[in-house]
Amino acid sequence: MEFEVRHVAGIEDCFVSLPLLLIQTLQSTRSSLLPPLLTLELRLPRASDDPWIVAWSGATSSSTAIEVSHQFAECISLPNHTTVQVRAASNLAKATLVTMEPDTEDDWEILELNSEHAEAAILKQVRIVYEGMRFPLWLHGRTIITFHVISTFPKKAVVQLVPGTEVAVAPKRRKKNLNNIESSTGESHGAKALLRLQDSDRRLFHKSNVKGVELGVALTSVAFIHQETAKRLSLESLQLVVIVPRLSAKESVKNLENDASRMKGSLTSKEVNSGISIDNKEFRQVIVRLLISDLVAKGHLMVTRSLRLYLRAGLHSWVYLKGYNAALKKEIPVLSLSPCHFKLVANDKAIGNGLEMLDGHKTHRSQNLLPISGSGTSLGVVNWSTHENVVAALSSEFPCQEGEDCNHQDNKKGLECLLQAWFLAQLDAIASNAGTEVNTLILGSESLLHFQVTIHDSGTYGLVSSNRFSEKRNKTKDLPIEISYILTISEETLHSGQVNAYELSFDDGNKRVDVQGAVELFGKLTLRNPVSLCSVKDRTSVKGFSTDVSSLSWMGATASDVINRLMVLLAPSSGIWFSTYNLPFPGHVLIYGLAGSGKTLLARAVAKSLEEHEDLLAHVIFISCSGLSLEKAPTIRQALSSFISEALDHAPSVVVFDDLDSIIQSSSDSEGSQPSTSVVALTKFLTDIMDEFGSANRLSCNIEQEKRKSSCGIGPVAFIASVQSLESIPQSLSSSGRFDFHVQLPAPAASERGAILKHEIQRRSLQCHDDIIMDVASKCDGYDAYDLEILVDRAVHAAVGRFLPSDSGSEEHMNPMLVRDDFSHAMHEFLPVAMRDITKSAPDVGRSGWDDVGGLNDIRDAIKE
Numbered sequence: 001m002e003f004e005v006r007h008v009a010g011i012e013d014c015f016v017s018l019p020l021l022l023i024q025t026l027q028s029t030r031s032s033l034l035p036p037l038l039t040l041e042l043r044l045p046r047a048s049d050d051p052w053i054v055a056w057s058g059a060t061s062s063s064t065a066i067e068v069s070h071q072f073a074e075c076i077s078l079p080n081h082t083t084v085q086v087r088a089a090s091n092l093a094k095a096t097l098v099t100m101e102p103d104t105e106d107d108w109e110i111l112e113l114n115s116e117h118a119e120a121a122i123l124k125q126v127r128i129v130y131e132g133m134r135f136p137l138w139l140h141g142r143t144i145i146t147f148h149v150i151s152t153f154p155k156k157a158v159v160q161l162v163p164g165t166e167v168a169v170a171p172k173r174r175k176k177n178l179n180n181i182e183s184s185t186g187e188s189h190g191a192k193a194l195l196r197l198q199d200s201d202r203r204l205f206h207k208s209n210v211k212g213v214e215l216g217v218a219l220t221s222v223a224f225i226h227q228e229t230a231k232r233l234s235l236e237s238l239q240l241v242v243i244v245p246r247l248s249a250k251e252s253v254k255n256l257e258n259d260a261s262r263m264k265g266s267l268t269s270k271e272v273n274s275g276i277s278i279d280n281k282e283f284r285q286v287i288v289r290l291l292i293s294d295l296v297a298k299g300h301l302m303v304t305r306s307l308r309l310y311l312r313a314g315l316h317s318w319v320y321l322k323g324y325n326a327a328l329k330k331e332i333p334v335l336s337l338s339p340c341h342f343k344l345v346a347n348d349k350a351i352g353n354g355l356e357m358l359d360g361h362k363t364h365r366s367q368n369l370l371p372i373s374g375s376g377t378s379l380g381v382v383n384w385s386t387h388e389n390v391v392a393a394l395s396s397e398f399p400c401q402e403g404e405d406c407n408h409q410d411n412k413k414g415l416e417c418l419l420q421a422w423f424l425a426q427l428d429a430i431a432s433n434a435g436t437e438v439n440t441l442i443l444g445s446e447s448l449l450h451f452q453v454t455i456h457d458s459g460t461y462g463l464v465s466s467n468r469f470s471e472k473r474n475k476t477k478d479l480p481i482e483i484s485y486i487l488t489i490s491e492e493t494l495h496s497g498q499v500n501a502y503e504l505s506f507d508d509g510n511k512r513v514d515v516q517g518a519v520e521l522f523g524k525l526t527l528r529n530p531v532s533l534c535s536v537k538d539r540t541s542v543k544g545f546s547t548d549v550s551s552l553s554w555m556g557a558t559a560s561d562v563i564n565r566l567m568v569l570l571a572p573s574s575g576i577w578f579s580t581y582n583l584p585f586p587g588h589v590l591i592y593g594l595a596g597s598g599k600t601l602l603a604r605a606v607a608k609s610l611e612e613h614e615d616l617l618a619h620v621i622f623i624s625c626s627g628l629s630l631e632k633a634p635t636i637r638q639a640l641s642s643f644i645s646e647a648l649d650h651a652p653s654v655v656v657f658d659d660l661d662s663i664i665q666s667s668s669d670s671e672g673s674q675p676s677t678s679v680v681a682l683t684k685f686l687t688d689i690m691d692e693f694g695s696a697n698r699l700s701c702n703i704e705q706e707k708r709k710s711s712c713g714i715g716p717v718a719f720i721a722s723v724q725s726l727e728s729i730p731q732s733l734s735s736s737g738r739f740d741f742h743v744q745l746p747a748p749a750a751s752e753r754g755a756i757l758k759h760e761i762q763r764r765s766l767q768c769h770d771d772i773i774m775d776v777a778s779k780c781d782g783y784d785a786y787d788l789e790i791l792v793d794r795a796v797h798a799a800v801g802r803f804l805p806s807d808s809g810s811e812e813h814m815n816p817m818l819v820r821d822d823f824s825h826a827m828h829e830f831l832p833v834a835m836r837d838i839t840k841s842a843p844d845v846g847r848s849g850w851d852d853v854g855g856l857n858d859i860r861d862a863i864k865e
Helices: 020-028 070-075 105-113 115-125 186-190 227-232 256-266 305-310 385-393 412-434 518-523 549-555 558-570 572-580 599-612 633-649 677-699 708-712 750-763 770-778 785-803 820-827 857-864
Strands: 002-008 015-018 038-043 052-060 066-069 083-089 097-102 134-139 143-153 166-169 192-198 205-210 213-218 222-225 240-245 269-272 276-279 286-292 300-302 318-323 335-345 355-357 440-444 446-456 478-488 501-505 525-527 531-536 589-592 619-624 653-658 717-723 741-744
Touching (some): 002 070, 020 083, 070 134, 105 115, 105 143, 213 412, 222 227, 286 412, 305 335, 305 531, 412 446, 412 518, 440 446, 518 525, 549 558, 549 599, 549 750, 558 589, 558 599, 558 717, 558 741, 599 717, 633 717, 770 820, 785 820
Parallel strands (some): 002 066, 192 300, 335 525, 589 717, 589 741, 619 653
Antiparallel strands (some): 002 083, 038 052, 192 318, 205 213, 269 276, 355 531
16 A cells, blocks of 8 residues: 655654554554554655655544655655555664764754753654664754764664663764864854863862961862863963863663653752742853863863862763853852752762752751761761851851850851952962963852861861860861852853853952952852752772782783783774774783682772873773672663763773673583573673774774764773683673683782782781791692682781780880781681582591592502602
């Protein structure tokens, strides 16, 4: 049966409407009702060309023709008034990951400004995609942007978008923004660049002493960039820029339920303080000055950790840097401070409540505790009275007398003092870096103020001492506490990504004392309700891992060989070289050996080295596969997909699959057995991931770009896997181009065991004579690295009585010394891992002899000789 295709207006999605006759025909071919989503092939009669693939979601056309939006028809090149034959497609694969990019640079800029709406619109308007497909997206009922599908996973002819499908959107930037932009023109100040966030250090705090209170002021009004990076991007020192986080793959498309609830929440705001409202926004941007520093890696940007949390940008995530060239405003309409703290949640849970207001009084919160999510951060202030006490300490020149209620003092002066300390710290840091006097400070409508305050730990921060903080009767070392505020200059709601900047001018002659118009400026200052900012919790870094490459000397050159292979996979220059000569990329690293042979130690040490490499700063994702082994295959696949998406968003990345054979096991051990369908599916999933993102994606990038990641927006990613043997995983995973760099870790010999023992002893700040170490090592035949680590712990436990200080407490103790007897006690009844499953039955008569050995005559004779 043939039908006409008709372009119509008013349809704002990528679905077709079918005539009633066609719907009845399709229904007649099925024993059950038609599904809510049906994929159709439209083919020209008597033509062998590829069909047009469209989707139907239940709509009925108003005519006898198949009706389709003219925008969508143009994207897929479906002519108007074409006569087609219709066939229903079945068994459509569900997409796990889809990579796409906007069709033009204008589409990308519109998407940046409307990313929160695009997230929900993609799943509502488009449900089937294929590689090379172009499709329109309607925003706000009128704005249309066009996408181009780069790749799909799994690699099928057509895949279906479902709730949970992750969409990675690659940027479509204007080429002129990264190539020879003349910094003298106004156009250069609007240029955008994609940079990676680097971990900050203590130098991003400015130390000052205000009225006896030690303040560490975070430099949250500046960002640091390497000189070569600034030159390549035509950026200048002291230039004003806007930092905008890049949309990650996880944030691009969420499931429909989460999108609906989040979209609903984003349209509401909570009103506090006489009707002033603050939006529950999850999209934030800041205005900062650029400063040049050699401490920053090339292609990276360094900001304070608190500013990164404010932006909801994780470590090693990518941000856009855009020059700010709008007119600066001189008039300050509003000036308010809101105490704040960060609630840290896992990356996949950091959605929705971007900013939640806390009900209650404006200041008196001494007894109210705020539950903190993500206790691993020092920025989580549990008691809001900390803010009050810091402000109270700065409010008066004189100490509070005994019996006086300090909480009722006017804290206005304390807020002014705190704010001025922040102003002057920013100016001093800018002037020190630029080598010139700076008398103006540029702030956005909303700015983050972050302070470290050094006090004596008292549990309750009462005010009795000269610096207005309580002191412990027993002096303890000073512990810094951290407080943060949101400085609001404007209450206006900004649309279309508009950013306003305000200029504060400081007195040239006496800027450390006063600000021009201080009476007028601080007269507008008010204290508002506390706020809680939801942000992304950083993944636990391997930097804190005690073992590094230098401690693996007993492995010889193994660690350096692995690092060299991974550097080839991750270094930008290698990608350009392989692409230039059209050569295949080398494969990834597979470490195999018995349990406890040091596979995990090697993988962690190598990952730590690459994370700390100044030219790479790799993002490390460590996956303990044994922890996933009890989960079902779909859960494992979803978890691995999430890890891979994070690796792509934070590239260059190293993904470590520790104990990979615990979730993917080969069936070669069982003769004639077939692998389970779940193992086959997971194996196929991993091989496709490695083929797509491990090497193949690099050849698709433009080699004329200095860095592939700047042009592609995804990759590079290197993989390390550890297994017990090569035969324990399917051969397809260890083939060429995948895990083809094999590293075997045999049981350590006596000299290697001695090196491991020495390292473990030194790591615990202990001492032991070398001859004792080598003697113990020679007796530990069959012990692996894990066994030796436990052995040292047992030796410490045996010697703990000697390590305890004497009653007098007058002795000066050096590092404790382990002796031979400590190891003798440790080895008593201790079994290494390799022998813990081996049992030997005792003979009935007690002692065994040669008569108890059956057969093996040649071996018996050799042993006797």
